[in-house]
Amino acid sequence: MTVLNITNLTKRFGKFKALDGIDLKLQPGEIFGFIGPNGAGKSTTLQIILGVLTPSSGNIEIFGKDALTEVVTIHEHLAFVPGDVNLWPNLTGGEVIDFFLSLHKHANYAKKERLIEQFDLDISKKCGTYSKGNRQKVALIAALSIDAELYIFDEPTSGLDPLMEDVFQSCIKEIKANNGTVLLSSHILSEVEKLCDRVAIIRKGKIIENGTLAELRHLTRMNFIVETSHNLHDLPNIAGVHNIQQSGSRYSFDVDSNKLTPLIQYLSQFTLTYLESKPPTLEDLFRRHYGDTIEEGE
Template sequence: MVILKIENLTKKFGDFYALNGVNMELNAGEIYGFIGPNGAGKSTTIKSILGLLKPTQGLIEVFGKDAMAEAVEVHKDIAFVPGDVNLWPNLTGGEIIDFFLHLHPNANHEKKKDLIKRFELDITKKCSAYSTGNRQKVALITAFSIDASLYILDEPTSGLDPLMEDIFQECVRAVKRNNKSVLLSSHILSEVEKLCDRVGIIRNGEVVETGTLEEMRHLTRMQFIVESQQKLENLSQVHGVHNIQQAYSTYRFEVDANCVSDVIKYLGKYDVKKLESMPPTLEALFKRHYDNHSEEEE
């Protein structure tokens, strides 16, 4: 079942295209990673989904409903965490959480109590005394205390320490186990790689690559570390080998995923003392995609 459907979403500010023909589908029980650098169009897309920005053109459907025309109905089954959380400074964290949950028809107060303990938030403090991370905790506790069908998380771990990031990831996995959907916008690639079923890369307002991690990893390279007392002759001429670095008897290089067997055959001619290979990461894919486009523009 398709929870979120976006077709040809375009948003112009004057002559500037913040979004240019964005397409996206998010299914029930799926975590979709929406990645790109700051200014790529992630937050603009999310604001359009939430009805906070009116698109110049395009279709946005959430639960089969028009996201703009039926925004009130759509929002009844959505939980949202913004990237930059601003709270009323004279209210306590607990008061703000209760206020937002009072507004939502699917609030779960038992879950709220558990989340406050897990995120170790002092809800008696006024928000003016909160750090960035604690303000983010208020938003996360509120969102995950709602029994929603769609969770939209825009840079949700800003300011969190590593322990709290682990708690956040556990919450996202729990949502998925309940067959709920998550749109996770982030520039923290390791976070997306751990959590997401599918990934979309947005660049200058356009989704330039989308698919599962396995589908997208064929576009990037394995990382090899080889130690040999023999000199690896003509390594740079082996098909699929890139970015060779040598330090004494240790060689570090990248190999196109479809050329790994050729490189293994080549290394078989040498007395290899150590061989390590690491699978391609989302970060490598992301950098390579952007580097390729930068070269084309130049």
């Protein structure tokens, strides 16, 4: 049975069309990445899935049930983490976690204790003293302590340091190993690449790419920054190298992920004083593949 089935989902706010005919399907045991620039429609879609917003048109089924009319039954089998976590400032982190778990039929308190240790959270402190990262940890621990069939995460690692991002990713892999299903909304492509079986890219309320990571590999290029006293005059002739910019001894450029070997072979001829490589942001990808700039607020 399909875990989530969205058909021709549309949402209007007055004259503004936030979602324009979205179709998505999630299968059991699948980690699905839902990605796009901020304001593209990710959170609106998730709020409709959760029953917070009503769609203008379209259908959503979760576990084969109508998401609009059987919200309570559906929520017994899912867990959710928002991107912007607001907590009661006078309650401790532990009190908030226990309160959230008391509301769910499938709370796993043994798992909760393990997650508190893994995320290194001091649950004795009041939430009003927490940083954004610690507030995010509270929400993650509460959600991951539920034995759910579907987990929905909206920018879940916002505010987390790299070590805690690794903990979150290991938790997602554990969910998959137990045949759980995850819908992960993010604008961090590298995070999605590490975790997801399939991805959908949304822009201006429309799905513009949908498929496995292998199918979307054409969207990924690495960004390189190199410093050397040598003149890299043959760099434009290296296969897969794009968008070269030079400032003195510093070169910045992009390279197709499947063309790294020729580039490394070329650079190995020279003495480099600095080398940095990083994956592209989604904003970079959209500019590169769709030919215009990301609009303000998108």
